[in-house]
Amino acid sequence: MNGLLVLPVAIPLITATLALLFRKSSQLQRWIGVLGMVALLGAVLVLFRDVHNDGIQVLQLGNWAAPFGITLVADMLAMLMLGISAIMGVIIGIYSIFDIDRERERFGYYPLLHILIMGVNGSFLTGDIFNLYVWFEVMLIASFTLLALGNSKNQLQGALKYVFINLFSSLIFLFGVALLYGMTGTLNMADLAVRLPQVENTGLVTTVAMIFLVSFGIKSAIFPLFFWLPASYHTPPVAISAIFGGLLTKVGVYALIRVFTLLFTDASVHNDYLHHILLWVGGFTMVIGVLGAASHMEFRKILSFHIVSQIGYMIMGLAFNTAMGLMGAIFYVLHNILAKSNLFLISGIAQRLLGTFELKKMGGLYKHYPFLAVLFLISAFALAGFPPLSGFWAKLSLVKAGLSLELYVITGVAILVGLLTLFSMTKIWLTAFWGTVPEEVPGHFGKLPLFGAGKLYILVIPVMIIAGMIILVGLNAQPFLELCMTAAEQLLDTSVYIEAVLGPQ
Amino acid sequence: MKSLILHTATRLMIGVLVLFSLFLFFRGHDEPGGGFIGGLVGAGAFTLYAIAFGTEATRKVLRIHPITLIAYGLLSLVVSGLIPMFMAEPFLTGKWLFIEWGAFDTKLSTPLLFDIGVYLCVVGFIVTVIFSLEEE
Numbered sequence: 001m002n003g004l005l006v007l008p009v010a011i012p013l014i015t016a017t018l019a020l021l022f023r024k025s026s027q028l029q030r031w032i033g034v035l036g037m038v039a040l041l042g043a044v045l046v047l048f049r050d051v052h053n054d055g056i057q058v059l060q061l062g063n064w065a066a067p068f069g070i071t072l073v074a075d076m077l078a079m080l081m082l083g084i085s086a087i088m089g090v091i092i093g094i095y096s097i098f099d100i101d102r103e104r105e106r107f108g109y110y111p112l113l114h115i116l117i118m119g120v121n122g123s124f125l126t127g128d129i130f131n132l133y134v135w136f137e138v139m140l141i142a143s144f145t146l147l148a149l150g151n152s153k154n155q156l157q158g159a160l161k162y163v164f165i166n167l168f169s170s171l172i173f174l175f176g177v178a179l180l181y182g183m184t185g186t187l188n189m190a191d192l193a194v195r196l197p198q199v200e201n202t203g204l205v206t207t208v209a210m211i212f213l214v215s216f217g218i219k220s221a222i223f224p225l226f227f228w229l230p231a232s233y234h235t236p237p238v239a240i241s242a243i244f245g246g247l248l249t250k251v252g253v254y255a256l257i258r259v260f261t262l263l264f265t266d267a268s269v270h271n272d273y274l275h276h277i278l279l280w281v282g283g284f285t286m287v288i289g290v291l292g293a294a295s296h297m298e299f300r301k302i303l304s305f306h307i308v309s310q311i312g313y314m315i316m317g318l319a320f321n322t323a324m325g326l327m328g329a330i331f332y333v334l335h336n337i338l339a340k341s342n343l344f345l346i347s348g349i350a351q352r353l354l355g356t357f358e359l360k361k362m363g364g365l366y367k368h369y370p371f372l373a374v375l376f377l378i379s380a381f382a383l384a385g386f387p388p389l390s391g392f393w394a395k396l397s398l399v400k401a402g403l404s405l406e407l408y409v410i411t412g413v414a415i416l417v418g419l420l421t422l423f424s425m426t427k428i429w430l431t432a433f434w435g436t437v438p439e440e441v442p443g444h445f446g447k448l449p450l451f452g453a454g455k456l457y458i459l460v461i462p463v464m465i466i467a468g469m470i471i472l473v474g475l476n477a478q479p480f481l482e483l484c485m486t487a488a489e490q491l492l493d494t495s496v497y498i499e500a501v502l503g504p505q
Numbered sequence: 506m507k508s509l510i511l512h513t514a515t516r517l518m519i520g521v522l523v524l525f526s527l528f529l530f531f532r533g534h535d536e537p538g539g540g541f542i543g544g545l546v547g548a549g550a551f552t553l554y555a556i557a558f559g560t561e562a563t564r565k566v567l568r569i570h571p572i573t574l575i576a577y578g579l580l581s582l583v584v585s586g587l588i589p590m591f592m593a594e595p596f597l598t599g600k601w602l603f604i605e606w607g608a609f610d611t612k613l614s615t616p617l618l619f620d621i622g623v624y625l626c627v628v629g630f631i632v633t634v635i636f637s638l639e640e641e
Contacts, residue, residue, distance in 0.1 A: 006586075006596035014583055020576035062597040108572075 002050060005059035005072045007043040008082050008121040011036060012089075016114035029110045030097045036114060037089035040121075044079070044086045051079045052483075056490065056500035058127070066127070066501050067188030073127035073501055076487035077330060081124045081254055084337050085247055087469075089117050091462040092243050095345055098458040099239040104149050112149070116142035116243070123251050127501055129263075130177055130187045132255065133170065136219070140166050143248060146240050147232065158232030165228040169218035176211035179204065180263075189262055190501035193494050196268035209264040209274060213281075216259070220252025222315055223284035226308045230292065233307070234300035234357070238348025241300060245307050246341030250333050253314045257329065260318060261491040278319035283410050286312030290420040299347040299357040299432070302424055303340065306383065309417060310336045313398060316410060320401050326488035328398035331481060335382065335390040335473065342379040342466040346372065349459050350432055355442045359428060363435030368446040372460070373433045378467045380425035382474065385418045389474040393481060508557075515557040522550035530624055534612075540620035544627025551628070552635045560639045563632075571632040578625030585618035 015036025022028045051057050051074050059072040074082070092113070100109050119139030126132050140163070147159040181187055183204060184195040199205055214225065221229040233245050264274065289309025293302045310332070317329025347357065349372060354362050366373040382389035395418055402411035437445070448454045473480055490496055499505060526547035533539025555563040564570075569577075589598035602613040 001595065003590055003593065003595055006590075010583070010586065010596060013579070017576055017579040017583055020572065020579065023572070023576075059595055061595055062599065063595050 002047075002057040002059055002074075004043065004047055004050070005057055005074055005125065006061070008040060008047070008086070008125060009072075009118055011040045011043055012114040012118035012121065015039075016111040016118070019110040019114065020108065023106070023108065023111070026102060026105045029105060033096065033110045033113065034090070034093040037086065037093040037117075040117070041086040041090055044082045047074060048079050048083060050074075051076060056497060058500050067186050067191035070131050071127035071188060071190070071501055072125045073190075073497065074125060075490045075497060075500075076483065077254070077257065077491060078124045080330065080334060080483060080487055081250070082121055084334050085117065085120050085124070088243060088247050088337060088341060091341070091345075091466060092239050095242070095348075095459060095462045096239045098455055099237055099348060101237075104237070107149055109146070109149060112142050112146050113243075116146065120247060120251055124254060127189050128187055129180065129189055129192065129259075133173055133177060136170060136173065136251075139248070139251065140170065143244065147236050147244075150236070152235075155235045158235035161228050162232040165218060169215045172211055172218075173215040176208050176215060179208045179211070183208075188501065189258075190498045193262050193265075193268075193498055194502070194505070196263055197265075199268070202268075202270045205264070206269050206271065206274070209260075209269055210277075212259050212264070213256070213277070216252045216255045217281070218252075220249050220256060220311055220315075221285075221308050222281050222311055223288050223308075226285065226289070226311075229308060230296075230301055230304040233304040234298065238300075238344060238351070242341040242344035242348075245303060245344050246337045249307055249311060250314075250337055253311060253318075253329075253333055256315070257318055257326070257491070261321075261326070262494055262497060265494065275319045275321050278315055279407070279410055282312045282315035282317075282319055283413050284312070285309065285315060286413060286417040290417045290424070293424045294420060294427075297359045299350065299359060299362070299428065300344065302359075302428065303343050303347065306421065306424065307340060309421065310340065310383070312417070313395070313414060316414060317398050317401065320398075320405055320407075322401055322405065323485065323488045323492055324397060324401035324404065326491055327481065327484045328394060328401050330484040330487050331397060332394040334480070334484070335394045335470075338466050338470055338473070339379050339382040339391060342463055342470070343376070343383065345459070345463050345466070346376050346379065349456070349463065352456070352459070353442070353445055353448070354432075354438070359431040361438050361440070362432040364437030364441075364446070366433040367437065369450060371450055375460075375463050375467050376429070376433065378470055380429065382470045384422040384425055386422075387474075390470050390477070392474065393477040397481065511557045515553050519550050519554055522553070523547060526550065530620065533620065534617070540623030541627055544624040545631065547624065548628045548631035548635075551632050555632075555635055555639055560636050563636075567632065571629045571636065574625050574629030575633070576629075578622045578627075578629060581618055581622030581625060583622075585615040585622065588615050588618075 015032060019029045019032050057074045060066055061070045061072060116139060119135050119142060122135035123132055126135060144159060144163045147162055148156055180192060183199050184192055186192055186195060196205060218225045233241055286309050289305050289312060293305035296302050313332050314329045317325045317332060350365060351357050356362060382391040385391040385395040398414060399411050450460050451457045526543045529538040529546055530540060530543030551563055551567060554566060586597045589600050590596055600615045604611040
C-alpha cells in the first residue's frame with residue numbers, strides 16, 4: 001500500500017477545483033495552473049523514487065481489497081508515462097499563460113486542462129479495466145470541450161468528428177469489457193491476467209483482443225482508423241494541439257501496450273497471428289502517416305500526420321513482443337511526446353510571428369529569428385532520428401530489436417519512413433525558415449524580439465526547456481534506456497504485477 | 506412564460522420539490538436515492554422556476570452562480586477523499602463519526618460529504634445547461 005499513489009489524480013482535481021473557484025481572475029488561475037502542475041511533477045518524482053527502489057506500488061482505493069475494489073498500480077511503465085505527462089503539464093501550463101485568450105480562460109480553460117491531465121494520469125495508474133474506461137471518458141469529455149472552446153466554425157467541425165469517432169471507440173471498448181466480465185467474472189486487470197489463460201473458449205478471447213485493438217486503435221490513431229486525427233488536431237489553439245498531439249494519442253498506445261502484454265499474451269491467446277496483425281498495422285501506420293504528411297502544406301496538418309506515422313513505430317515495437325522491442329516502443333513514446341509537442345509549440349510561435357500556418361505564406365524565420373530556427377532544428381532532427389538526439393536512440397533500439405528477430409522488411413520500412421520524415425521536416429525548414437520573407441507579413445515581423453517586449457519569451461522558454469531535454473536524453477541516453485528496459489521487463493514478467501496487486505499466489 | 510397557473514403552481518411546488526430532493530438525498534444513505542437523484546430533483550425545481558419566471562429571477566433565487574456551485578461540489582468531493590488520507594488510510598476510505606444526542610443519534614461520514622458534493626455538482630451542472638439554453 002502506498003497512499004501517495006492517488007496524488008497524480010488528486011492534485012489535478014484539487015487544482016481544477018481551485019481554478020474553478022477563482023475563475024473570475026485570470027491572473028490567479030494562471031498561477032494556480034502552473035503551481036498545480038509543478039506540485040504534480042513533484043508528487044510524481046517522489047512516487048518514481050518509490051517505484052524505482054521498491055518495485056511496483058499498489059493502492060486499494062477506499063480500502064476495498066482487490067479484486068473487488070478499484071486498484072491503482074504504478075509499475076515502471078506507468079511511472080515513466082506519468083513523469084512525461086507531468087512534465088508536459090508544466091510546459092503547457094507556462095505556454096498557456098500567453099497563448100490562451102481571456103475569453104477561453106473565462107469559459108474554464110484551466111479547470112478543463114487539469115481535468116484532462118487527471119484523466120490521462122488516471123488511465124496510466126488504474127489497475128481495473130472498467131476504471132480505465134471511466135478515465136477515458138473523463139479525458140474525452142474534457143478534450144471535447146477544450147477542442148470546441150472558442151466556437152469557431154472549423155473548430156466545431158474538427159471537434160464533432162473527434163467526439164463521434166471517440167464515443168464510438170468507447171462503445172466498442174465497453175463491449176469488450178462486458179465480454180471480458182462475462183467470461184471471467186472480474187474486471188481487475190491482475191485478476192483477469194490470472195483467469196484469462198484458464199478460459200476454455202480461446203476463440204472468444206481472441207475476439208475480445210481484436211475488439212480492444214480496434215477500440216484503442218481508434219484512440220491512438222493507427223491504420224486504418226486514423227482519419228479523424230488530422231481532421232481535428234490542427235483546429236484548436238496551439239497549447240491544446242500540443243497536449244493532444246503529444247500526450248492524448250499516446251494514452252491509446254499505453255492502453256494497447258498494457259492489454260497486449262498483461263491480458264492478451266501468448267498464454268491466453270493461443271495463436272501467433274495476433275502479433276502479426278500488430279506488425280502489419282504498425283507498418284501501414286508508419287507509411288500512410290508519413291505519406292499523408294508529405295502531401296500537405298499546412299504546418300500543423302503535417303505535424304498531425306506525423307503523429308500517425310510515429311504511432312506506427314510504437315505499435316511495431318509492441319508487435320516484436322521482446323524486451324528490446326518493448327523498450328524501444330516505450331522509449332519512442334517518451335521521446336515522441338517531447339519532440340512532437342515541441343514542434344507544435346514552435347508552430348504556434350511561428351504563427352504568432354507570421355500570422356499563418358500555411359507554409360506557402362511563411363518564410364524568413366531563419367533570417368530574423370535564428371534562435372527559433374535552432375530550436376526547430378533540434379526538435380525536427382530528433383523526430384527524424386538524427387544522432388545524437390533522442391529520436392536516434394529510440395529508432396536504433398527498435399531497428400536492433402527488429403534485426404535480432406530477423407524481420408528485415410518491417411525494419412527496412414521503419415528506416416525508410418525515418419528518411420521520409422526528414423523530407424517533411426526539410427519541407428517546413430525550406431519554406432518557413434529558409435524561404436524569402438513573404439510580401440504580406442504582420443507589421444511586427446522581424447521587429448518583435450523573442451526575448452523582451454511583447455512577452456514572446458513566455459512561449460519560447462517552454463520550447464527551450466523541451467529542446468534542452470531532447471539534447472540531454474540524446475547525449476545521456478543510457479540511464480533512460482535502462483529505465484525503459486526495467487519497464488519492458490516488468491511488462492513481460494506478468495507474475496510480478498499480479499503478485500503486487502493480488503498478493504502472493 | 507406568462508401564465509397565472511404556472512406561476513402559482515411553481516410558487517407552491519418549488520418548496521415541495523426542494524424538500525423532496527433533500528428527502529431523496531438523505532434517504533439515499535441506506536435506501537434508493539442519494540446525491541445524484543436528489544440533485545436532479547433539486548435542479549428540476551430551479552428549472553421549473555426558470556421556465557415560469559425567467560433566468561434572471563432564478564439567478565436571484567439561487568443566490569450562488571451555478572458554476573460556483575459545481576466548484577463547491579468538487580471541493581466537497583475532494584475533501585471527503587482527503588480526510589482519510591490524514592489518518593494514514595487510502596483515498597476515499599469511508600470514515601464515520603457517531604454522535605449520540607439521546608433522541609436523535611447522528612451518523613456523520615465522509616460518504617455523506619461525498620454525496621453532498623455530487624448533489625451540488627448535479628444541481629450546478631443542470632442549472633448551467635438550462636440557463637444557457639434559456640438565454641440563447
